[in-house]
Amino acid sequence: MDIWIIYLIIICLSVVLWLFSFFSIWKTKRYATILFDLLPFYPLLAVVGYIAIITCTILWLDFLGWIFPLVFGMLIAILLVYLSIKWIKGYRLKVYVEFLDKLKDDKYSVKILSDYFVHKKINPEMVNVFIRHDIDLSLRRFSKMIEIEKEKGIKSTSMIRLHSEKYSFEKALPLIKQLNAEGYEIGYHYEVLAQTKGNKEQAIQLFTQELAELREIVPIAVVAAHGDKYKNRDIWSLLNQKELNVYSAYDMKRDMYLSDAGGYDFTRRYGHHLFEELDKAKKGDVVQILIHADWWF
Ligand SMILES: [Zn+2]
Structure with missing residues (x-):
């Protein structure tokens, strides 16, 4: 298979995953209201979402050269620190x-x-x-x-x-x-x-x-x-x-x-x-x- 087709599939998958993760993290309460059984695990699901976002973003931006992953990586790291602080101060x-x-x-x-x-x-x-x-x-x-x-x-x-x-x-x-x-x-x-x-x-x-x-x-x-x-x-x-x-x-x-x-x-x-x-x-x-x-x- 042509390498470009594989890349295209990876990009499409990563975009879908990115959108899903972003939506899920933003509306974490959805996990609780739709998937009641998962309720005790919702902080864990959010963490999985963060990891998915980072992975996808790196995959996605890899095409654009090393400078983009670096800048975005830093932004995501800052975001993660911010979210962690919020989590610690949250419903604990x-x-x-x-x-x-x-x-x-x-x-x-x-x-x-x-x-x-x-x-x-x-x-x-x-x-x-x-x-x-x-x-x-x-x-x-x-x-x-x-x-x-x-x-x-x-x-x-x-x-x-x-x-x-x-x-x-x-x-x-x-x-x-x-x-x-x-x-x-x-x-x-x-x-x-x-x-x-x-x-x-x-x-x-x-x-x-x-x-x-x-x-x-x-x-x-x-x-x-x-x-x-x-x-x-x-x-x-x-x-x-x-x-x-x-x-x-x-x-x-x-x-x-x-x-x-x-x-x-x-x-x-x-x-x-x-x-x-x-x-x-x-x-x-x-x-x-x-x-x-x-x-x-
Ligand atoms: Zn009630």
């Missing part, structure tokens, strides 16, 4: 530990969501912080974060799903019972519209039924909709909230909302940067912080 448990230490300061009062909705406990002299966990996929990762909170003596509210793709509700039972006994709050992370494929009447019925089932195990005062292709949150306004005696985490009149939803993404603030925002909170402010343990490693 160490960052969460530091954050909880910061919350121990006299400036902050950390509470559970029912303190706000049911007991109306707002301290005008402190920053009122409400940590909410949405337990979407990994019980193991969630348990790790809760263990850290226990060590630091900080309480939070955790929204449990009854139909997670990655854990069974039965398996979560001992954990939520134990958390409830220890003063941690459990909420209902509903997804009734997704279950009923958009049928609102059935969804309302299902909500009532599942809430009652959950209440046989632990008290439930607060709920939050799980994000899905069906907008589960749409069902909230159709429910008889008074009769059900339940509040939505989204109805909190908060001065600040910090969320890690969407996960690791270079175009947004995360990890360290997420918590740095808290410095802007003033006395008497109400701050809700949404954490998905799935993103933290």
